[in-house]
Amino acid sequence: MKGVVFDLLERTIVAEHGEDAWDDLLATTGLTGAYTSLGSYPDGQFRRLVDEAAVSFGMSPQDVIRWFGRKALPMLAASYPEFFTPHTSTRPFLLTLNDIIHPEVRKVYPGADVPWFDISATADGALVMGYQSQRRLCSFAEGLITGAADYFAEDVAIDQPRCMLRGDSACALVVRLG
Amino acid sequence: MVRNGTANGTAARSQAAEIDRLKRRLDRERLARREAEAIAERTTRGLYDEVAARTRELECIVDMGRELAQSLDDRGFADLIASHIARAVGFDECGIFAWDKIQDTVVTAGYHPAARRSALIDVYPLDDYPETRRVLMSGQRSITDPADPTADSSEVSFLLGMGGKLMIQLPMNVGGRTIGTVELISLSGQMLSDRQIDLAQSMASEAGVMLENARLYAEVRHQAFHDHLTGLPNRALLGDRMEHALARGRAPKLPLVGLVFVDVDDFKVINDSHGHEVGDRALIAISQRLQQLVRSGDTVARFSGDEFAILIEDLESPEDAHLAARRVVRAFQKPLTVAGREITMSVSVGVDVGNALSTTPEDLVRNADFAMYIAKASGKSQHEVYQASARAAADDGAKMRSDLRGAVRRGELRLHYQPIIELRSGRIRSFEALIRWQHPERGLLSPAAFIPTAEATGAIIGIGDWVLETACKQLRAWQELEPELAVSVNLSGSQLHDGHVIEHVASILDRTGLDPRTLILEMTETILVADPGAERVLRELQNLGVRLAIDDFGTGYASISYLRRFAVDILKIDREFTDAVDTAEGTALLGGITQLGRSLGLELVAEGIERPRQAELVRNAGCDLGQGFLFARPAPPEDAAALLRPGGLPIQASSITS
Numbered sequence: 001m002k003g004v005v006f007d008l009l010e011r012t013i014v015a016e017h018g019e020d021a022w023d024d025l026l027a028t029t030g031l032t033g034a035y036t037s038l039g040s041y042p043d044g045q046f047r048r049l050v051d052e053a054a055v056s057f058g059m060s061p062q063d064v065i066r067w068f069g070r071k072a073l074p075m076l077a078a079s080y081p082e083f084f085t086p087h088t089s090t091r092p093f094l095l096t097l098n099d100i101i102h103p104e105v106r107k108v109y110p111g112a113d114v115p116w117f118d119i120s121a122t123a124d125g126a127l128v129m130g131y132q133s134q135r136r137l138c139s140f141a142e143g144l145i146t147g148a149a150d151y152f153a154e155d156v157a158i159d160q161p162r163c164m165l166r167g168d169s170a171c172a173l174v175v176r177l178g
Numbered sequence: 179m180v181r182n183g184t185a186n187g188t189a190a191r192s193q194a195a196e197i198d199r200l201k202r203r204l205d206r207e208r209l210a211r212r213e214a215e216a217i218a219e220r221t222t223r224g225l226y227d228e229v230a231a232r233t234r235e236l237e238c239i240v241d242m243g244r245e246l247a248q249s250l251d252d253r254g255f256a257d258l259i260a261s262h263i264a265r266a267v268g269f270d271e272c273g274i275f276a277w278d279k280i281q282d283t284v285v286t287a288g289y290h291p292a293a294r295r296s297a298l299i300d301v302y303p304l305d306d307y308p309e310t311r312r313v314l315m316s317g318q319r320s321i322t323d324p325a326d327p328t329a330d331s332s333e334v335s336f337l338l339g340m341g342g343k344l345m346i347q348l349p350m351n352v353g354g355r356t357i358g359t360v361e362l363i364s365l366s367g368q369m370l371s372d373r374q375i376d377l378a379q380s381m382a383s384e385a386g387v388m389l390e391n392a393r394l395y396a397e398v399r400h401q402a403f404h405d406h407l408t409g410l411p412n413r414a415l416l417g418d419r420m421e422h423a424l425a426r427g428r429a430p431k432l433p434l435v436g437l438v439f440v441d442v443d444d445f446k447v448i449n450d451s452h453g454h455e456v457g458d459r460a461l462i463a464i465s466q467r468l469q470q471l472v473r474s475g476d477t478v479a480r481f482s483g484d485e486f487a488i489l490i491e492d493l494e495s496p497e498d499a500h501l502a503a504r505r506v507v508r509a510f511q512k513p514l515t516v517a518g519r520e521i522t523m524s525v526s527v528g529v530d531v532g533n534a535l536s537t538t539p540e541d542l543v544r545n546a547d548f549a550m551y552i553a554k555a556s557g558k559s560q561h562e563v564y565q566a567s568a569r570a571a572a573d574d575g576a577k578m579r580s581d582l583r584g585a586v587r588r589g590e591l592r593l594h595y596q597p598i599i600e601l602r603s604g605r606i607r608s609f610e611a612l613i614r615w616q617h618p619e620r621g622l623l624s625p626a627a628f629i630p631t632a633e634a635t636g637a638i639i640g641i642g643d644w645v646l647e648t649a650c651k652q653l654r655a656w657q658e659l660e661p662e663l664a665v666s667v668n669l670s671g672s673q674l675h676d677g678h679v680i681e682h683v684a685s686i687l688d689r690t691g692l693d694p695r696t697l698i699l700e701m702t703e704t705i706l707v708a709d710p711g712a713e714r715v716l717r718e719l720q721n722l723g724v725r726l727a728i729d730d731f732g733t734g735y736a737s738i739s740y741l742r743r744f745a746v747d748i749l750k751i752d753r754e755f756t757d758a759v760d761t762a763e764g765t766a767l768l769g770g771i772t773q774l775g776r777s778l779g780l781e782l783v784a785e786g787i788e789r790p791r792q793a794e795l796v797r798n799a800g801c802d803l804g805q806g807f808l809f810a811r812p813a814p815p816e817d818a819a820a821l822l823r824p825g826g827l828p829i830q831a832s833s834i835t836s
Contacts, residue, residue: 038213039217
């Protein structure tokens with residue numbers, strides 16, 4: 001996993017729970033924690049940090065990931081405003097994920113394994129974002145989408161009729177905005 | 179001040195813990211920074227390597243493109259492509275094969291190393307090479323490894339035949355079409371990386387575009403420099419080759435170059451009698467026969483219409499070119515088979531030879547053409563070698579032609595008159611009007627010097643009109659003294675052919691009021707025989723009442739039949755007979771002619787009388803009239819008029835009356 005994700009996690013936890021919380025997390029997991037956004041680190045370290053955070057914050061690991069995604073998004077918006085300013089609402093922003101945002105991510109972080117969303121719309125206008133990844137980070141996606149809706153000041157409801165965490169072959173995130 | 183030891187101890191412990199925590203945070207940050215730096219370095223170096231590799235690849239493509247662009251018309255074009263691709267990917271050998279869709283083959287276009295080209299044949303049928311066909315049809319690369327049991331056997335045997343261990347076939351794709359393959363052969367069995375294969379593919383496609391351009395360029399160039407009908411080099415290419423042939427070598431070893439100019443005799447007849455299609459086929463057959471006559475280094479070109487030229491380079495001696503010219507003439511003495519029929523034809527050939535110091539391509543063409551013209555004029559089916567003196571004469575002719583055009587207008591023509599004498603009485607019966615040209619630079623010219631030119635250019639018509647008009651006016655003036663006096667004027671073939679002379683004579687007779695019987699029109703036998711239409715014109719003239727005389731009688735056909743047919747009035751017996759009259763045979767001959775003339779009721783004039791004895795013998799042979807230096811040379815009208823006065827003639831009739 002790219003160091004940028006660990007970096008974001010650190011910044012999120014420090015911002016919400018203080019510097020000591022991150023230190024404690026590293027101490028209890030026994031990780032060095034010298035993450036740089038340019039580097040790559042084993043996925044297992046991310047899982048251990050999330051699991052440990054879940055214990056200390058009294059949340060489920062998926063909730064931690066969801067919470068992390070939602071809190072991380074404004075940081076991304078601050079770092080990469082060019083992906084956000086062209087849009088005034090969440091939906092067109094989400095539609096640029098595959099073709100614009102992720103290719104740019106690959107340029108900055110060579111080797112980044114970003115997911116590809118199989119995006120479609122339902123009859124009533126909801127976006128269906130198909131997600132399939134060995135990392136099974138659909139909750140992170142949910143959090144980021146919710147964060148994006150926050151950014152554009154929209155209400156959002158996300159259902160997952162199918163989820164890899166429940167044994168499905170792929171996840172389907174049904175996103176209703178407005 | 180009481181210190182709370184426990185509190186202090188706790189604070190100290192917590193401070194120590196804080197310091198420890200901060201130290202760990204600092205270590206973490208330091209570690210992160212070092213790692214970030216290392217990553218940045220690696221990334222930069224990787225990017226640099228990538229850029230360098232890409233740049234090298236682009237340079238390979240650009241270098242190839244640049245070199246190819248400079249040698250667009252080079253025969254080794256495809257060899258160049260092969261060598262560039264092989265060198266770019268570090269492979270031993272590389273072949274370029276062009277796809278001939280119509281023949282269903284690939285043609286060997288180029289190979290690197292060029293010395294190994296001989297190991298290949300020129301054409302490979304695709305039926306025998308299914309894998310190559312697949313590459314061409316699909317536009318997908320193919321790798322042949324003899325160690326692979328599924329490898330195509332024909333490709334493997336080709337590869338092994340070349341002594342190779344591995345072959346990569348790449349399609350040459352041009353704008354979505356595949357035009358051929360690039361085949362990379364490794365002698366060691368080394369494999370290329372994907373990256374190298376991609377580079378070779380890029381170069382193959384780039385080369386394909388260049389190859390296609392080169393083909394189009396060659397096609398256009400061929401069209402521009404070759405004759406469409408015969409496929410021979412055209413005039414432009416011939417000029418270019420002559421230029422090069424002359425430019426090779428250095429003094430004093432300048433190559434000797436010959437140009438043989440070939441013109442088909444009476445080609446128009448072939449076109450007229452067999453049609454243009456056969457005519458075209460004949461030209462093709464002629465071009466083939468000419469090509470069989472030359473060495474491979476020589477150039478047979480179609481110069482224009484039915485004119486061909488052969489450029490012979492590196493002659494041993496001028497005679498070789500003359501021999502070649504003779505061979506050409508001989509070669510056409512056998513009939514040509516055209517469209518299943520035999521066509522007999524001949525060629526007239528001119529040849530000129532020179533080196534860079536003595537000639538230019540333009541001169542070679544001009545001179546060989548001129549020599550050809552001389553060959554044609556002297557009877558066709560022969561060859562002629564260019565001679566500068568002949569050219570000088572012709573150049574004179576050209577100047578003469580341009581001068582002659584204005585001669586009448588500028589009043590440079592003169593008429594001189596020579597009397598025709600009654601041999602018995604010595605009286606002047608008539609004058610023959612003879613033209614002279616008072617040339618501004620060359621002085622007084624006799625008709626022999628300019629009449630042939632006037633005939634050839636058509637100026638003779640205007641000159642003839644002027645002569646008739648001037649002579650008739652002069653006669654009218656003289657008739658004031660001698661009412662019976664006549665004048666004779668020479669008519670040319672062109673004038674007789676051009677019926678306009680009838681109106682002109684009628685108009686002059688009308689204007690001058692001359693008795694038509696006193697105007698005599700002279701012409702040679704040859705003219706009468708040559709022109710079937712002359713008979714009608716002569717009849718019309720006779721209807722006007724003028725008399726007709728045959729000039730130089732006895733030198734041509736001496737045919738009795740036309741003497742009757744044309745109702746000739748006067749025979750002027752050629753000076754040849756006068757010259758011979760003092761021999762027994764000559765006397766007999768002249769006697770025969772005069773008897774013939776008398777029996778036809780003709781007046782007889784002996785020409786060329788120079789001595790009194792001749793005058794006597796001629797008269798004795800039965801000839802009543804004579805003309806010659808003995809009596810008077812042709813003279814300007816004022817001198818001629820003096821002859822009419824009593825005692826004007828230097829020789830009196832009495833002196834020849836023995």
